[in-house]
Amino acid sequence: MGIIAVSRELAALGDETARELAQTLGYHFVGKHALEERIKSFGIGNQKFLKYDERKPSFLASFSQDRDDYLHYLKTAIYTEAEQGNSVFIGRGAGVVLKNMPGYFSLFLASPLNIRIERVKSYFQCDERRARQIIETSDKNRAGFHRYFFDIDWRDPGNYHLSLNTGIFHPADCAKIISQFKDRFFSPESEKQNAARLKELILGQQVKHCIRYEQEIPIHFLEVSVSGNSITLHGVANSQALVDAALNATVRMTGTDENPSTVQSEIQIVREYSIMP
Numbered sequence: 001m002g003i004i005a006v007s008r009e010l011a012a013l014g015d016e017t018a019r020e021l022a023q024t025l026g027y028h029f030v031g032k033h034a035l036e037e038r039i040k041s042f043g044i045g046n047q048k049f050l051k052y053d054e055r056k057p058s059f060l061a062s063f064s065q066d067r068d069d070y071l072h073y074l075k076t077a078i079y080t081e082a083e084q085g086n087s088v089f090i091g092r093g094a095g096v097v098l099k100n101m102p103g104y105f106s107l108f109l110a111s112p113l114n115i116r117i118e119r120v121k122s123y124f125q126c127d128e129r130r131a132r133q134i135i136e137t138s139d140k141n142r143a144g145f146h147r148y149f150f151d152i153d154w155r156d157p158g159n160y161h162l163s164l165n166t167g168i169f170h171p172a173d174c175a176k177i178i179s180q181f182k183d184r185f186f187s188p189e190s191e192k193q194n195a196a197r198l199k200e201l202i203l204g205q206q207v208k209h210c211i212r213y214e215q216e217i218p219i220h221f222l223e224v225s226v227s228g229n230s231i232t233l234h235g236v237a238n239s240q241a242l243v244d245a246a247l248n249a250t251v252r253m254t255g256t257d258e259n260p261s262t263v264q265s266e267i268q269i270v271r272e273y274s275i276m277p
Contacts (some may be wrong), residue, residue, distance in 0.1 A: 002027070
């Protein structure tokens with residue numbers, strides 16, 4: 001399976017280009033609605049998704065458990081959608097979440113400010129002053145979202161394989177350009193590797209979910225890396241007993257007699273560590 005991630009400025013024809021590309025290549029289009037529905041299927045309310053969706057969290061929200069929940073379920077939704085087959089993702093940090101996949105292509109879409117203003121005026125039926133405000137707010141939110149959750153400069157072209165100016169190129173032109181590069185990034189072997197890697201990433205999310213949300217073991221900043229049959233837990237805990245509980249939960253969840261997993265910990269123990277609820 002091949003994966004394409006599109007990031008974009010507001011009014012840079014992002015959704016139009018991503019949909020055109022998906023149609024041209026016969027790929028599955030994954031936008032905001034698909035990820036919302038996927039997250040809702042995990043039992044998470046819409047309000048929590050919208051609270052952080054392509055937004056920089058407020059000072060208080062940045063310290064809440066909701067923030068960690070959002071990122072956990074967003075990653076799980078992205079991995080699950082990608083597992084469905086060849087996909088084109090638009091926004092929501094998918095380009096960062098999926099950037100280390102073997103068969104992966106990232107695209108950034110921009111347009112000159114004057115063109116974006118005219119498009120926003122048309123979209124929202126507003127004057128130029130209001131259009132500028134909408135654009136400035138969107139740009140600030142998207143930059144803050146990527147900086148806060150993923151520690152990257154959203155507009156840095158070095159984070160993408162290709163950047164295109166949709167003030168010049170129509171969505172159909174963009175789709176045609178990208179389709180010409182497709183074979184450089186996707187091969188039967190890389191697509192096979194994608195499928196295997198996604199299984200590992202999804203298992204990592206399942207283990208994390210088991211420890212934090214089902215067993216409610218307080219391992220802070222918990223991350224789970226999976227490579228083949230090797231599972232490694234990362235994070236911070238108050239005691240060795242909590243680390244052992246997390247290891248045991250992982251073994252119970254993943255271990256089988258036919259295909260046993262090797263589970264190890266790189267969790268740091270910090271006495272009396274606490275985090276704001």
